[in-house]
Amino acid sequence: MQLSSAGLYCPAGEFHIDPWKKVPLAVVTHAHSDHARSGMGRYIGSASGEALLRKRVGQGIDLTALPFGKSLKVGDVSLSLHPAGHVLGSAQVRIEHKGEVVVVTGDHNATHSHSAAEAFEPVRCDLLITESTFGLPVYQWPSQESVIEEIHGWWKRNQEVGRTSILPCYPLGKTQRILAALDANIGPIALVGPGRAFLPHYKEAGVELPTCLDLTEKTVPELKGQGLVLVSFAGQEPALLKRLQPLSHGAASGWLQVRGVRRSRDFDRGFVLSDHSDWQGLLRCVRESGATRVGVTHGQTEVFARYLREVVGVDSFPVPTHFESSGD
DSSP, rough: OOOEEEEEEEETTTTSSSOOOSSSSSEEOOOTTTTTTTSEEEEESSSHHHHHHHHHHOTTTOOOOOOTTTTTTTTTEEEEEEOOOTTTTOOEEEEEETTTEEOOOOOOOOOOOOOOOOOOOOOOOEEEEETTOOOOOOOOOHHHHHHHHHHHHHHHHHHHHOOOEEEEEOTTTHHHHHHHHHOTSSOOOOSSSSSGGGEEEEETTTTOOOOOOOOTTTTTTHHHTTTTTEEEEEOOOGGGGGOSSSEEEEEEOOGSSSSSHHHHOOOOOOOOOOOOOOHHHHHHHHHHTEEEEEEEEEEEEEHHHHHIIIIIIOOEEEEEHHHHHSSO
């Protein structure tokens, strides 16, 4: 693997992985906008993430949709994709060439398994290139079950005093993960914003999701004081939200593991929930790969690489990227 001006490049296969510039052939790990970009000559992505990728970059793209675990000859390398656990269809890229195996994880979640994404699968390799968004020991996630119970408890307490619960969620991944875990018997659920456009693809993949109301003049009376409204992170809040007052605003993010971050944000209740690996998940990914060399990218690169060298005893080094560590 090499680092080119467009990103990670495999010369033996003549392809880039999650390139940030236009290239002839892009292997895309998942459909988040910082990894999946339009304008590539051809694409390779996971079969289960095909609909999401086409939704993101264009229905008419030249895309080879590869089932997880199936090998494809690309140039002089054997390429296969394996579940990363981040969002539906998110993939780790396995590249084998002349007896050496390289794995590029993309964003991954080796900490929690849940119904809205395929469970992370460790992939053995010689060289691992892993993300490190939350590559500090302070980031250690509580169980998803306990966090969802906290959300349920907050929602019920708001109902008792007539407040409508508002929970912002990233449109692709976080929204569907929370929806799939919610108890719809507590009250009405609404979804506002671009996250709704991805719901049919999750349902087609067999993810069970509760009925989600639109926020309209007709549904305001049903939602006011009783509902939980998931709002996607995009654009301005719709004017109808004011009709649901009084409101209680929540937040769900891995960054909320740090107490100072919770104090500095403008919301009533924070929930520690991330689609990325926490510290233990990152270590699991490295340990179960069996890699003797580890490149660290996208996040706390210097800290995590140094820990791997000095404590774990693995040859490790930072890999520069244009991606920002903005994942939540």
